[in-house]
Amino acid sequence: MIVRSRAPLRLGLAGGGTDVSPFSEQHGGYVMNVTIDKFAYTTIDESPSGKVEFHALDAQESLALDPEQVTLGAGATQLMRGVYLRVCDQLLGGRRPTIRIRAHSDAPPGSGLGSSSTMVVSLVTAFAEYFNLPFGEYEIAQLAYDIERKDLALSGGKQDQYAAAFGGFNFMEFYADDRVVVNPLRIKEWVWSELEASLVLYFTGVSRSSAKIIDEQSRNVREGRSESLSAMHRLKQEAVQMKEAVLRGDLNQLARVMQSGWEAKKLSASSITNSGIDELEKLAFANGAKAAKVSGAGGGGFMMFLCDPADRVKLVRSLAGAGGTVYDTHFTSNGASSWKIG
Template identity: 35%
Template sequence: MIITRSPLRISLGGGGTDLPSYYREHTGFLLAAAIDRHVHIVINRSILPEMILKYAQTERVTDVEQIQHPLVREAMKLVGTPAEGLEVAAMADIPAGTGLGSSGSFCTALLRGLHALHNGNPSAAEIAEQACHIEIDRLKEPVGKQDQFIAAVGGVTCFRFNPDGHVEYWPLRASSDTLRRLEHNLVLYFTGYTRSASEVLREQDTKTKAADSSMIDNLHFIKDLGYKSKDALEGGDLRGFAELMNVHWRSKKKRSGNMSNSRIDEWYELGIKSGGLGGKLIGAGGGGFLMFYTEDAEQLTAAMSRAGLQHVPFRFDFEGTRVVSGGTPSPALRPAIRRAA
């Protein structure tokens, strides 16, 4: 039995510039953090002449092409894993559709497990590239590369998305004290709304491909905020970073009328009035989690709880996608990288 896990993530600045429709022309940049809320994959060899796949649904198939879950089907085809005699189960600490990058976490955890099943040990970058290839190239989803890369590498990390598809990444160069205070003062509250990231991102993707000037200008501005957020954190200016969160959220809402709704706007204003120095909705928009930076988490959490929002505590995850149990991967059997074009 092989058990793997991948962290979910929060975006700290520059989100949305990781889509190919933007970075292929303009280069993207963002800052993200992996958190200790995970997607877990369990893979077990079975004597049955079929595959049993358990997630929100249960599938029993005898051939990979019969698998209905698109990420599982394409991951198994890419790695070359036959369906017969396998049990695969997926579990998550937080439901999908909540803006924390669950599909990227799911795909990287699954790929790590399938490679371990074949005694393979790809690097974190290879796992991320393969996950991007599955979602962007094979499944044609209008998503970016942030979720797959931050899940695979972990940490509080800067990413540059180059026009040729190559992704550069490096740890945020902030002091340990700044990272400790950032972790302590960032708080997440679940709005109760779930949504498909692909549906929300499709409008951005379509407008960017059409060279819509307002969308391109908005993403340029968001990318600049990503660099400013990096500089603020590396300089230890946490209050400055908090204000940039507010600017980011106001700018992000201009991308689409589906980015927010009246209740999310009310909760955001409540958070700012109740001790939040900065805040925004995490992920593509339309639902999921509100994140605030605060120096009075107790007061803020009390106010948000009275409004019906659930507080979800977290810490940063610096391990990335990893095998938790089982498997003895061999670097000598590392597969080739499938780079997203």
């Protein structure tokens, strides 16, 4: 039997960072995001070698281990090993089957599209299909969060796991004790189409470690730094404003909220922007952009721009000349999915 799965990557529209501890526990976090047609993929089948095989296809890194040799640790196969150990030890009663796991993503780690967390959701979804585990979206997202943040101790928030599990446009609420409420939004077709036509997604070519940025942001909250805390509360309220703008189809307000959110985001941690990002932002605004922001924690990866669709060609040409890559992007309405072959 062969099982495959895929989970969609996401764009953070507003509120990103308020889903990160300790802010979400102390104040509650609101995030507005949408999934796109870029995915993390997993294939699981019986191991032909009689060992447990982990293949990180993007990194061209593989491991073949006896079941009792599988441990947590760094490296390109880290996420796969983390999921394998948690599922086997918690859900399979300690049984460690000899399976082969192969995975890859449409976006590199550090891209700002939630690629690492989306990969964990894809892996958990594939394991649930392979071992007939009765998981819904909330269970998949929470298990993925526990594996990545608790078992592997990788810094980050919660929105990526829930976006990948649920898919579509969502307004999310994050509270203490891992309480999460996902509110799927019904977007009018013309708003969906106009927003797609207005969006330009640009890869700067620079991947970055989101953990360092998130650690700085969390430290600022723990230490009660007023500028950072004020920025976080502003980001939280802008998620509400973004939800209203999307539901009402007010694209001008949406652009204003996105830009305001980006300015607030810069105040939450010093490493969120840099001179290269600032120059790209200036270039974009000189060529038709109405709003700009870095997707994810900041520091590099993908940038998002909003423009009048009639200015899209001019904006794309200007960005293409800056050394990065413009991606054709569409929104998706579905979250993680899995299927059997044979």
